[in-house]
């Protein structure tokens with residue numbers, strides 16, 4: 001599924017969307033950066049409650065399709081800026097992590 | 112390899128304690144260079160992740176340090192050296208889940224105790240040595256050869 005379709009279906013707020021045509025190869029959820037480094041795969045969509053700018057470096061290094069900051073967490077302004085600089089798709093949603101993961105699964109985006 | 116290079120390419124990055132603004136810049140730059148040089152994506156990814164974990168450990172746990180990278184068509188060598196508290200029990204530090212990161216650091220998403228285990232997993236060669244009260248050095252090698 002394309003990121004643009006996911007954004008529309010789940011009404012995600014786009015903070016940075018340089019590559020919304022990207023196809024999403026699955027999802028991963030964790031708030032611990034080195035757990036994400038170890039387990040997330042290329043082109044997955046990462047769900048987290050972290051709003052700190054270090055999440056963007058992780059997304060770049062793992063070559064993720066994008067990052068969704070869930071649970072209504074407001075990211076630091078630097079996070080948005082960095083996402084734009086690095087060309088990382090960054091979204092927010094008021095949906096809790098569990099709910100968001102469930103909705104993604106329903107759309108066919110599995111682990 | 113898209114871009115042929117015969118000489119060793121050397122990169123060097125200075126790292127400062129608790130500099131979470133610059134954090135990840137060194138590894139991102141290493142990744143960009145390796146990509147541009149045409150290394151296989153798996154090689155780029157493993158090198159970038161290992162570099163990131165080494166970089167963050169200096170920033171989080173040490174006072175200051177340096178990342179040195181030597182790139183040849185055959186391998187990527189990453190050396191991380193720091194001045195800091197060092198690690199008194201390396202065996203323990205290598206265990207998955209072992210961390211001494213304080214709450215303030217854990218709130219930023221670090222401190223899973225997975226950094227060193229990740230490096231060991233993604234590297235083809237990995238050496239760690241440390242002197243308590245002085246500092247720590249890591250030597251990481253990623254082979255670039257096919258297969």
Ligand SMILES: Nc1ncnc2c1ncn2[C@@H]1O[C@H](COP(=O)(O)OP(=O)(O)OP(=O)(O)O)[C@@H](O)[C@H]1O
Nearest residue numbers: 034168172204210211221222223224225226227247
């Ligand atoms: N450069 C270093 N200087 C001093 N101590 C270190 C250094 N690197 C690692 N350590 C010690 O080893 C422990 C384990 O390191 P490791 O990278 O595996 O986990 P972490 O940094 O605590 O958490 P994570 O990497 O998952 O964010 C650290 O908590 C710290 O006590």
Ligand SMILES: [Mg+2]
Nearest residue numbers: 167168226227
């Ligand atoms: Mg670490």
